[in-house]
Amino acid sequence: MDFETSDKVKLLQEQIERFMVKYVYPAEAVAKQEIEASGDPHHEPKVMLDIRAKTRELGLWNLFLPDPEHGAGLTNLEYSPLCEIMGRSPLGARAFNCNAPDTGNMEIMAEFGTPEQKEKWLQPLLDGEIRSCFSMTEPEVSGADPTGLQTRAVRDGDEWVINGHKWFTSGAIGARFAIVMVVTDPDAAPHQRASQIIVPTDTPGFNLIRAISVMGSTHGGGHCEIRYDDCRVPVENLLGPEHGGFMIAQARLGPGRIHHCMRAIGMAERAFEIMCRYANTRVAFGGPIGEKQFVQEWIATSRMEIDQARLLTLYTAWKMDIYGKQVARQEISMIKVVVPNMLMNVLDRAIQCLGSLGISDDTPVAAMWREGRSLRIADGPDEVHKMVIARRELKRFA
Ligand SMILES: Cc1cc2nc3c(=O)[nH]c(=O)nc-3n(C[C@H](O)[C@H](O)[C@H](O)COP(=O)(O)OP(=O)(O)OC[C@H]3O[C@@H](n4cnc5c(N)ncnc54)[C@H](O)[C@@H]3O)c2cc1C
Missing domain, CATH: 1.20.140.10 (Butyryl-CoA Dehydrogenase, subunit A, domain 3)
Structure with missing residues (x-):
């Protein structure tokens, strides 16, 4: 293993470090004030939108994605020192469109999405126009052992009908869609029971109950409790293969x-x-x-x-x-x-x-x-x- 970073990575490191010093660290206090002034802990501050416009313009954008078709084409090793610099500020990852859970959702959509899903959901995420969330953990069963998940999706004609209860769906407030882990074949072997389905958050039956207070804080898009009550989405919203939820x-x-x-x-x-x-x-x-x-x-x-x-x-x-x-x-x-x-x-x-x-x-x-x-x-x-x-x-x- 070679510990020397390439010239390309050195240049990016310098650019990102400079950017953090000039814009991101000073924005920490400003963002706090803006959020307090808005009276809404989930408000996305203007200073963040301004910073994101700048990173995009400078090409310091989507650096996490190794797939050169959609992202910067950096290897994990190349991205590591850059991601470390972003991690120094709570605003860092979002400033560079490298924030979870959008990054994970972009990765699986790039890998498993249909061309239509990519156009409708992946591209706006890559462009930083929307946010998303990932809805797997449930309060009633162990998240550490997700083979016990209970949220069900049943096929009805051209639609999936989803019923269940999730929590700790991070970033759900303000998200355009959730990728939801659902049981589609309850009789199958534990790791073949589930699928992942894209659910737009404005679908009737997507009921956001609350942002759970975490150690006294409910900031950002929240860690949210959601009830899916007869929530219907088209069959083409299935992400990847049916019953391939665990693999994804x-x-x-x-x-x-x-x-x-x-x-x-x-x-x-x-x-x-x-x-x-x-x-x-x-x-x-x-x-x-x-x-x-x-x-x-x-x-x-x-x-x-x-x-x-x-x-x-x-x-x-x-x-x-x-x-x-x-x-x-x-x-x-x-x-x-x-x-x-x-x-x-x-x-x-x-x-x-x-x-x-x-x-x-x-x-x-x-x-x-x-x-x-x-x-x-x-x-x-x-x-x-x-x-x-x-x-x-x-x-x-x-
Ligand atoms: C800040 C935060 C953000 C999150 N964001 C998301 C998200 O966006 N989407 C999502 O779906 N989920 C999310 N989660 C949920 C997270 O993935 C689960 O909390 C995690 O998988 C653990 O599940 P659980 O909380 O149900 O704990 P449980 O499964 O109830 O486990 C409780 C404890 O039991 C112990 N335990 C479990 N199994 C074993 C074992 N085999 N041996 C010994 N001890 C064991 C561990 O100490 C564990 O902490 C988030 C959680 C946090 C804290």
């Missing part, structure tokens, strides 16, 4: 997980920087707190943990590029545990180092902690990834 979900999860990890490394790096700057300047008991060995221990350990996590993530990206998502699935599970846990460690130390400032919202660290904590659960909890990692290893030695 798997295809979606590999890149989705690594992108989350890359952004999490960016978050950790920014929190680390904030911690070091504070440690250098905050004076207590006769000198900067950075001179105390407790604080030095936090800094040294954080540096080592971030770099270890980054190396494993880059290795995973490289392996995905060379051998494919399937061969790299062990590494994908490993980073999905390693990186969010590293992030939580670094954030906890940064918060402790910053004292009361650390738990205030005057720095991005506290909001990163909330986001980081979710990452140990979203896209599969730590325990499930550890279970599959261990099973694969045990199998090798059986």
